[in-house]
Amino acid sequence: MSATATTTVTATDSPRKGRSGARPLHLPGGISLRVERRALAVGVLLTAAALALAVVLIGTGDFPIAPWDVVQTLLGNGTPANDFIVNDLRLPRVLVALLVGAALGMAGGVFQSVSRNPLGSPDLLGFGYGSAVGALVVIILFKGGATEVAVGALAGGLLAGVAVYLLAYKQGIQGYRLVLVGIGASAILIAVIQYLITKAQMIEATRAMVWLTGSLAGRDWAQVWPLLAVCAVLFPLVLGQGRALRMMEMGDDAAHAVGVRVERTRMLLMLAAILLTTAASAAAGPISFVALAAPQLARRLTRSPGGNLLTGALMGSVLLMVSDLASQRAFGADQLPVGVVTGLVGGIYLLWLLVTERRAGRI
Amino acid sequence: MAAVARPRHAARAVGLLAALAVLALIAVVSIAVGAKQMSLDEVWHGLFAYAGTPADVVVRDLRIPRTLLGLMVGLGLGLSGAVMQALTRNPLAEPGILGVNAGAAAAVVSAISFFGASSLSEFVWWAFLGAAAVSVVVYVLGGSRSATPVRLALAGTAASAALVGYINAVQLMDTKALDKLRFWTVGSLASANMDTVRQVAPFLLVGAVLALALGRPLNAMAMGDDTARALGAHLTRTRVGAMIAITLLCGAATAACGPIVFIGLMVPHLVRAFTGPDMRWVLAYSAVLSPVLLLGADVIGRVVTRPAELQVGVVTALIGGPVFIYLVRRKRMAQL
Numbered sequence: 001m002s003a004t005a006t007t008t009v010t011a012t013d014s015p016r017k018g019r020s021g022a023r024p025l026h027l028p029g030g031i032s033l034r035v036e037r038r039a040l041a042v043g044v045l046l047t048a049a050a051l052a053l054a055v056v057l058i059g060t061g062d063f064p065i066a067p068w069d070v071v072q073t074l075l076g077n078g079t080p081a082n083d084f085i086v087n088d089l090r091l092p093r094v095l096v097a098l099l100v101g102a103a104l105g106m107a108g109g110v111f112q113s114v115s116r117n118p119l120g121s122p123d124l125l126g127f128g129y130g131s132a133v134g135a136l137v138v139i140i141l142f143k144g145g146a147t148e149v150a151v152g153a154l155a156g157g158l159l160a161g162v163a164v165y166l167l168a169y170k171q172g173i174q175g176y177r178l179v180l181v182g183i184g185a186s187a188i189l190i191a192v193i194q195y196l197i198t199k200a201q202m203i204e205a206t207r208a209m210v211w212l213t214g215s216l217a218g219r220d221w222a223q224v225w226p227l228l229a230v231c232a233v234l235f236p237l238v239l240g241q242g243r244a245l246r247m248m249e250m251g252d253d254a255a256h257a258v259g260v261r262v263e264r265t266r267m268l269l270m271l272a273a274i275l276l277t278t279a280a281s282a283a284a285g286p287i288s289f290v291a292l293a294a295p296q297l298a299r300r301l302t303r304s305p306g307g308n309l310l311t312g313a314l315m316g317s318v319l320l321m322v323s324d325l326a327s328q329r330a331f332g333a334d335q336l337p338v339g340v341v342t343g344l345v346g347g348i349y350l351l352w353l354l355v356t357e358r359r360a361g362r363i
Numbered sequence: 364m365a366a367v368a369r370p371r372h373a374a375r376a377v378g379l380l381a382a383l384a385v386l387a388l389i390a391v392v393s394i395a396v397g398a399k400q401m402s403l404d405e406v407w408h409g410l411f412a413y414a415g416t417p418a419d420v421v422v423r424d425l426r427i428p429r430t431l432l433g434l435m436v437g438l439g440l441g442l443s444g445a446v447m448q449a450l451t452r453n454p455l456a457e458p459g460i461l462g463v464n465a466g467a468a469a470a471v472v473s474a475i476s477f478f479g480a481s482s483l484s485e486f487v488w489w490a491f492l493g494a495a496a497v498s499v500v501v502y503v504l505g506g507s508r509s510a511t512p513v514r515l516a517l518a519g520t521a522a523s524a525a526l527v528g529y530i531n532a533v534q535l536m537d538t539k540a541l542d543k544l545r546f547w548t549v550g551s552l553a554s555a556n557m558d559t560v561r562q563v564a565p566f567l568l569v570g571a572v573l574a575l576a577l578g579r580p581l582n583a584m585a586m587g588d589d590t591a592r593a594l595g596a597h598l599t600r601t602r603v604g605a606m607i608a609i610t611l612l613c614g615a616a617t618a619a620c621g622p623i624v625f626i627g628l629m630v631p632h633l634v635r636a637f638t639g640p641d642m643r644w645v646l647a648y649s650a651v652l653s654p655v656l657l658l659g660a661d662v663i664g665r666v667v668t669r670p671a672e673l674q675v676g677v678v679t680a681l682i683g684g685p686v687f688i689y690l691v692r693r694k695r696m697a698q699l
Contacts, residue, residue, distance in 0.1 A: 344532075351504060
């Protein structure tokens with residue numbers, strides 16, 4: 001069915017192919033894809049930027065390593081010292097940054113699309129706070145270690161996510177009600193967070209603050225593998241639903257008319273996005289603003305409508321690694337958690353966006 | 364028209380009187396209930412026949428300032444929330460969305476970390492200054508004279524995001540600041556004293572008068588900018604007046620007892636359910652019912668974990684959140 005839909009779309013689109021920059025790509029077996037040149041270029045550029053940033057980031061720290069040596073070491077030709085620093089210490093941390101950024105970027109794109117609200121990021125809808133409550137309960141009440149905190153965050157995020165979904169469900173999910181329920185749930189969860197922090201001893205309060213800001217310090221392979229597994233399963237699943245999501249932006253009725261199973265698709269996508277968000281929070285804490293900013297930036301760069309799920313994910317990786325690099329270069333290694341910088345970068349980005357869009361007469 | 368309108372006005376006026384009676388009752392309960400339970404006799408004695416007994420001192424020096432501050436802060440939060448929702452025509456708007464809370468918190472954290480402020484009465488001025496400065500910046504970035512509701516909300520969100528980054532950075536580098544700020548952020552009436560009451564009262568009074576005077580022009584603006592202009596409302600003047608009222612009310616309330624935003628978001632929604640959209644009544648009811656909610660939450664917070672206390676900010680959200688979700692599920696909420 002999907003193959004027919006594709007051909008119809010490309011067929012009707014072909015007369016104005018030159019203007020939109022989209023052209024069909026014919027694959028063997030009668031499958032054809034609609035490829036937008038600008039989106040493709042942006043995607044390639046972002047991938048290149050992400051890889052380059054990863055190499056620079058691996059080379060950055062108390063013991064700097066030149067980019068070429070980093071590449072050599074990654075390929076297995078490095079000195080034993082470099083090999084230890086790169087493969088055991090810095091590579092897992094950079095991989096966590098890459099995956100967390102991508103997961104948040106993609107989840108943000110899904111939520112913004114489903115709630116039809118550019119501010120509908122997982123932080124705003126209460127999922128981030130759910131993870132935070134779970135993690136803080138472990139940190140403050142049980143004084144647990146890093147693994148227990150991650151499990152707590154995962155459990156809290158999933159519980160909050162399912163609760164918000166069920167509370168917003170009333171003969172289906174409607175974007176506006178989802179946002180309102182999310183805001184009510186956020187208020188409750190924030191109150192619990194603040195209460196827990198006032199009850200904590202100073203050491204635990206500081207630990208809680210660092211966790212709440214979101215940090216990449218000291219992440220190792222134990223964080224990489226579960227995150228990688230979640231992303232490996234969910235990225236293809238979400239991307240496979242991308243077309244349906246784009247149809248649903250026209251409204252449920254229109255999407256239903258072109259053959260999208262609206263409620264099922266939405267449940268699947270939201271569940272995937274909740275899982276991605278909580279997995280990211282469990283690995284690095286609720287890093288603010290990536291989920292909000294990445295899909296918006298991607299949308300403006302590709303100039304194509306819809307969720308921009310893949311470009312959003314790439315953009316999330318780039319954003320997080322840029323923030324990490326900036327915080328390490330400006331304040332020294334691991335002085336400030338990366339979440340502080342994403343907040344600053346994100347806020348300034350939004351302000352810039354407002355001023356330029358105002359000049360251009362949009363909004 | 365007038366004949367039809369009058370009975371409804373009468374019903375609303377009676378309702379308002381009933382709300383005032385509830386408020387008076389809650390105020391008395393707030394004086395009587397706490398770690399040390401007071402009888403009505405003792406409350407009466409402390410209020411009108413002060414003789415310096417321990418009970419009198421508790422009433423005069425602890426309970427009365429706390430109740431007064433609760434009344435004033437509740438009024439400030441409720442009124443500024445109602446004005447904010449009318450100004451942005453957005454049912455999700457709460458006063459904090461203009462960056463008032465982030466501005467206040469940023470100023471307080473700077474004061475603790477860089478200028479050695481340590482007592483709550485010092486925080487008041489800093490918080491107020493920060494709130495005022497940020498709302499001016501947000502107004503300018505939001506387009507000043509040509510501001511639209513969406514632009515204002517976005518500018519406020521952006522400014523808040525940047526400021527929160529700054530606040531977190533300072534807190535993480537200076538644990539002393541974190542230790543002070545974590546208690547301020549929750550929102551609490553526990554450290555109320557007469558000095559704080561005197562400090563914030565003038566701002567709240569001016570803000571409240573201004574907000575109540577805005578009822579009519581805000582009614583006109585609810586119909587859209589063009590219709591409002593045709594009806595003779597001054598758009599810029601109303602907008603600037605509303606911004607000033609919000610900054611005065613919410614800035615003073617936040618300065619006095621930390622950011623308790625949820626009341627400003629929730630009460631106008633509850634009120635509109637039985638007054639209808641007329642802003643003059645929405646404002647009047649919000650002004651009376653918000654302190655009822657705040658004082659009620661404060662009393663509950665004092666009782667549930669006696670002799671310890673639960674901060675009023677926590678109690679409002681824990682009670683208000685479920686009520687809000689229930690309303691969202693039950694009613695057809697006004698769409699954006």
